[in-house]
Amino acid sequence: MDLTVDEFAGNVGSSDPVAVVGLGTRATPSGNARVVNAPVGIDWIQPAEMTIQCGAGTPVDDVAEALAEYGQQIPFPPGGTIGGALAVGHSGIRRLAYGAMRDALLQTHYVGSSGKVVKAGGPTVKNVSGFDLCRLMVGSRGTLGFLGDVILRTRPISAHEQWFTSDRDPWELLIGLFRPTSVLWDGATTWVLLEGHEGDVVEMAEAYGLDPIEQAPGLPSGGRWSMPPSELESLRVAQPGSFVAEIGVGVVHHTSPRPPRQADPVQAQLHARIKGEFDPTGRLNPGVDVLTQI
Amino acid sequence: MSLDEIYAGHDVDLVEVVARIRGVIRPDQVRDGATETHLYRRDASTMSNKAGIVCFAESTADVQAIVETAAEFGVPFMARGSGTGLAGGAVPPPGAIVISTTKMNKIISVDPVSRMAWVEPGVLNLDLSKQIAHLGVHFAPDPSSQQTCSIGGNVANNSGGPHCLADGVTNAHIHAMEVVLPDGSVTILGGEEPEPDGFDLRGVFVGSEGMFGVATKICVRLMQNPPEVATMLMDFASVSDGADLVSDIIAAGIVPAAVEMMDQLCLIAVEAFIHAGLPVEQAAALLIEVVGPAGGVAADVARISELAKARNVGGVRIAADDAERALLWKGRKSAFGAIANIKPDYYLHDTVVPRNKLSDVLDQIYAIVKEHDLQVLNVFHAGDGNLHPLLVFDGKEPGVYERVHAAGRAIVKASVDAGGVLSGEHGIGLEKRDLMPLMFSETDLAAQADLRRAFDPHLLSNPDKVLPSPATCGEIHRAPEGAWI
Numbered sequence: 001m002d003l004t005v006d007e008f009a010g011n012v013g014s015s016d017p018v019a020v021v022g023l024g025t026r027a028t029p030s031g032n033a034r035v036v037n038a039p040v041g042i043d044w045i046q047p048a049e050m051t052i053q054c055g056a057g058t059p060v061d062d063v064a065e066a067l068a069e070y071g072q073q074i075p076f077p078p079g080g081t082i083g084g085a086l087a088v089g090h091s092g093i094r095r096l097a098y099g100a101m102r103d104a105l106l107q108t109h110y111v112g113s114s115g116k117v118v119k120a121g122g123p124t125v126k127n128v129s130g131f132d133l134c135r136l137m138v139g140s141r142g143t144l145g146f147l148g149d150v151i152l153r154t155r156p157i158s159a160h161e162q163w164f165t166s167d168r169d170p171w172e173l174l175i176g177l178f179r180p181t182s183v184l185w186d187g188a189t190t191w192v193l194l195e196g197h198e199g200d201v202v203e204m205a206e207a208y209g210l211d212p213i214e215q216a217p218g219l220p221s222g223g224r225w226s227m228p229p230s231e232l233e234s235l236r237v238a239q240p241g242s243f244v245a246e247i248g249v250g251v252v253h254h255t256s257p258r259p260p261r262q263a264d265p266v267q268a269q270l271h272a273r274i275k276g277e278f279d280p281t282g283r284l285n286p287g288v289d290v291l292t293q294i
Numbered sequence: 295m296s297l298d299e300i301y302a303g304h305d306v307d308l309v310e311v312v313a314r315i316r317g318v319i320r321p322d323q324v325r326d327g328a329t330e331t332h333l334y335r336r337d338a339s340t341m342s343n344k345a346g347i348v349c350f351a352e353s354t355a356d357v358q359a360i361v362e363t364a365a366e367f368g369v370p371f372m373a374r375g376s377g378t379g380l381a382g383g384a385v386p387p388p389g390a391i392v393i394s395t396t397k398m399n400k401i402i403s404v405d406p407v408s409r410m411a412w413v414e415p416g417v418l419n420l421d422l423s424k425q426i427a428h429l430g431v432h433f434a435p436d437p438s439s440q441q442t443c444s445i446g447g448n449v450a451n452n453s454g455g456p457h458c459l460a461d462g463v464t465n466a467h468i469h470a471m472e473v474v475l476p477d478g479s480v481t482i483l484g485g486e487e488p489e490p491d492g493f494d495l496r497g498v499f500v501g502s503e504g505m506f507g508v509a510t511k512i513c514v515r516l517m518q519n520p521p522e523v524a525t526m527l528m529d530f531a532s533v534s535d536g537a538d539l540v541s542d543i544i545a546a547g548i549v550p551a552a553v554e555m556m557d558q559l560c561l562i563a564v565e566a567f568i569h570a571g572l573p574v575e576q577a578a579a580l581l582i583e584v585v586g587p588a589g590g591v592a593a594d595v596a597r598i599s600e601l602a603k604a605r606n607v608g609g610v611r612i613a614a615d616d617a618e619r620a621l622l623w624k625g626r627k628s629a630f631g632a633i634a635n636i637k638p639d640y641y642l643h644d645t646v647v648p649r650n651k652l653s654d655v656l657d658q659i660y661a662i663v664k665e666h667d668l669q670v671l672n673v674f675h676a677g678d679g680n681l682h683p684l685l686v687f688d689g690k691e692p693g694v695y696e697r698v699h700a701a702g703r704a705i706v707k708a709s710v711d712a713g714g715v716l717s718g719e720h721g722i723g724l725e726k727r728d729l730m731p732l733m734f735s736e737t738d739l740a741a742q743a744d745l746r747r748a749f750d751p752h753l754l755s756n757p758d759k760v761l762p763s764p765a766t767c768g769e770i771h772r773a774p775e776g777a778w779i
Contacts, residue, residue: 046650047544048541048542048544048650049648049649050544071547072547089489090489091488095488100466100488116737119734120738122714123713123715124648124679125678126675126678126719127717128451128463128717128718128719129715129716129717129722129726129730129734130734130761131501131502131505131742132498132500132502135500136493136745138497139494140493144493159590175406178518179586196587196589197589197590197593200587203587226488226490228408228485228486228487229408230407230486249488250489261491263491263492264482266475266481270475270481270748271492271493273747273748273749277744277747277748278744290491290492291493
C-alpha cells in the first residue's frame with residue numbers, strides 16, 4: 001500500500017469536516033470538507049485461502065487483474081475503487097448466483113470519527129466473533145468511518161461462461177435453469193449468463209433453446225431501482241427498453257430516476273442513534289444521509 | 295457494565311412485573327414457578343443461571359408487550375429459541391424475563407419463484423427444508439443441531455454448518471427480519487428488495503446474539519436443490535495429508551459444497567455407533583461433497599481424486615446412492631452423540647484458522663490435550679478452517695473441569711495466534727466474552743459497544759454477553775459471577 005492505515009488515520013485527523021474520495025466514479029464530496037484518499041495497493045493474495053488484502057483506495061480493476069492470474073475474482077462491479085464499491089454497497093449483475101457483494105468483506109481497518117483505527121471482522125472466511133461492524137460499514141457511504149484496508153473473500157473464475165438471449169419468459173428460465181449467474185429482462189428480451197462446466201452450459205442452453213451472444217446487454221443508467229423480485233412482474237406494462245431488470249434479484253436499471261420513498265420513523269431514529277454513536281460531530285462525509293438520499 | 299451495575303437502582307419486584315405481563319398477554323403464557331425458571335436456566339453450554347420469568351410468546355404483539363413491560367420496569371429480557379447454543383448466549387441474566395419463541399413456529403409464506411420464505415423464529419431449521427422440499431428448494435445453513443435448532447437462533451448466532459462452505463453462513467441467507475427493538479418499537483430490517491435504503495441493519499442484527507432486540511418474523515433466502523450430488527469419503531494415514539488436501543482443492547479453484555474432517559478417535563466412536571464401515575484404522579478421513587449439474591460434478595470428483603492421490607490417500611469411497619450418502623452424513627452429524635461410548639461428558643470448542651494452518655494447529659491441539667491429560671476428538675468443517683475440538687472427560691473426576699477449561703483456552707489462543715478467530719459459528723456468548731481482547735483492541739470493542747448502545751441504550755436485551763465489561767478489557771478472566779462452567 002502507498003500509505004499505512006495509521007498514516008491514513010493521520011490524514012483523516014480528528015476534528016474538521018473531512019470526505020474520502022476514490023476515483024470519483026460513484027460520488028463527489030459535498031460542501032467544503034477536506035478531501036482524503038484511502039491507501040492504494042495490494043498487500044497479499046492467498047489463493048488457497050481465497051482471500052486478498054488491499055488498500056481501500058485500490059482500483060477494482062487492478063484487483064480483478066491481479067486475482068485473474070490465480071483464476072480467482074471478487075464479486076464487485078467493475079470500475080472505481082474497492083472502498084468506493086463497499087461504501088456504496090451495490091452488487092454487480094451476477095448477484096443472483098454470487099450473492100450480495102457485502103458478503104465478500106471479511107475484515108477492515110477503518111478510521112473512525114475520532115481519528116482512531118478500528119478493526120472490524122476477522123481474516124478467515126468464517127467468523128462470528130463479536131458484532132458485525134463489516135456489515136455496518138458496507139453501504140454506509142463513509143458516514144460512519146473511512147475504510148483503510150480490507151480483506152476480501154474471493155471466488156474461483158468458472159471454467160466456462162457464456163451469455164445467451166432468449167425470447168422466453170424470464171421467470172420460466174429462472175425456475176428451470178440450475179443456478180443461472182444472471183437473468184436480465186427488458187420487457188421483451190431475456191438475457192441469461194450461465195457458468196460452469198462447458199458441457200453443462202451447452203446442455204442447459206440447448207434444453208431451453210438459448211442463443212449465444214458476445215456480451216451482456218447495455219444497462220440504462222438513469223436510475224437504479226430496488227424492488228422485491230416478485231414485484232418485477234409489474235414491469236410487464238412498462239415501456240420495453242426503458243429498463244433492464246435483474247430477475248430473481250430485484251435491481252432495475254432504469255432510464256428514469258427512482259421514485260422517492262418515505263423512511264420509516266423507527267428506522268430514522270435508529271439511524272440517527274448509530275450516526276450519533278459513530279460520528280457525534282458529523283464530520284465524516286458531511287451532507288450524506290444514507291437513509292434519505294438515493 | 296456489569297450486571298450488578300445494571301441492577302443498581304433497580305429494586306425490581308418481579309411479582310409486580312409478572313402481574314403486569316399477565317395483564318398484557320394471556321396469563322397461561324407467563325410462568326414464574328420454580329420448575330420453569332429452573333428449566334430455562336441454561337442452553338446447551340455447560341453454564342447456567344436463573345431465569346426470573348418465562349414467557350411463551352405466540353405473536354409479534356406478545357413479544358412487543360413483554361419487551362415494553364421489561365423496558366418500563368428496567369428488567370433485562372432474553373429471547374430464547376431451542377436452547378441449542380453452545381456458548382452460553384441463551385443463559386439468562388439473573389432474574390431476566392426469558393421470551394421463548396418455540397410457539398412462534400409457523401411458516402408464513404413461501405415464494406418458490408423468487409426463492410424466499412417468511413417464517414416465525416421458532417420454526418426449526420430442518421423442518422423448514424423438509425416442508426419445502428417438494429418445491430425443489432432448501433434453506434442452506436445446516437448446523438449439526440438442525441433437527442432441533444430454530445431459525446431465530448440461527449439468526450441470533452449467524453449459524454453455519456457443513457454446507458456453508460460454498461453457500462455462506464446464515465447472514466447470506468437472510469433477506470429481512472421484523473424485529474421488536476429493546477424499546478418495544480417494531481420495524482423491518484432489510485427487505486425482500488435487494489437494496490433497502492440506509493445502513494445494512496439486517497446484516498448487523500444477524501449474529502448479534504439477542505442483544506439488539508428480538509426477531510419476530512424472518513425472510514429467508516432459499517436455494518435450488520442441486521440436480522446431482524457426489525459424496526466422497528477419503529481416508530489418510532496422516533492428519534496432515536488430509537488437512538493439506540483441503541488447501542489443494544481450494545487452490546485448484548474447486549469450492550465443494552462441504553469438506554468435513556474426522557480424526558481417528560472420532561471415526562472409532564462413530565463407527566461403534568452407526569456401523570457404516572468407516573476407515574477406523576486410519577488417522578483421518580475427509581467427507582467431501584460436490585453438487586451441481588452432472589458434467590461439473592464428474593469433473594470435480596476426478597480432479598479431487600487426482601489431488602488426493604498426490605496426498606497419499608488410502609481408500610476413496612463414493613456413496614453409491616442416497617441411502618449410503620445419508621449414512622455417511624449421519625456419521626458426521628451424530629458424532630457428538632457417539633462420544634458417549636468413550637466418556638460421559640464433553641466440551642465442544644469452535645475456532646477458525648486459515649486453511650493452510652489446519653495441520654499445524656491440529657498438532658498443537660493434540661499436544662495441548664496431552665499436556666492436560668485429556669482426550670480429544672476432532673470432527674470439523676475443514677473446508678473453511680472451522681475447528682471443533684471435542685474434549686471428552688468424566689465430570690465426576692476431581693479437578694477435571696479446571697483441566698478442560700485450561701486446555702480450551704490454550705486451544706483458542708493457538709487458533710488466534712495462527713491468524714484465526716475466536717468463533718466460526720457458535721458465537722461468543724458468555725463462553726468467549728472475556729477472550730474477545732485476544733482478537734480486538736479496546737478501541738475495536740468500544741466501536742462494537744457503540745453499535746449495541748444505538749440499538750439498546752438501556753442495555754436490557756440479553757445483557758452481559760459478547761462484550762467484556764470495560765473494567766476487564768485487556769485481561770482474560772473467568773466466567774461472570776453467578777454462572778458456573
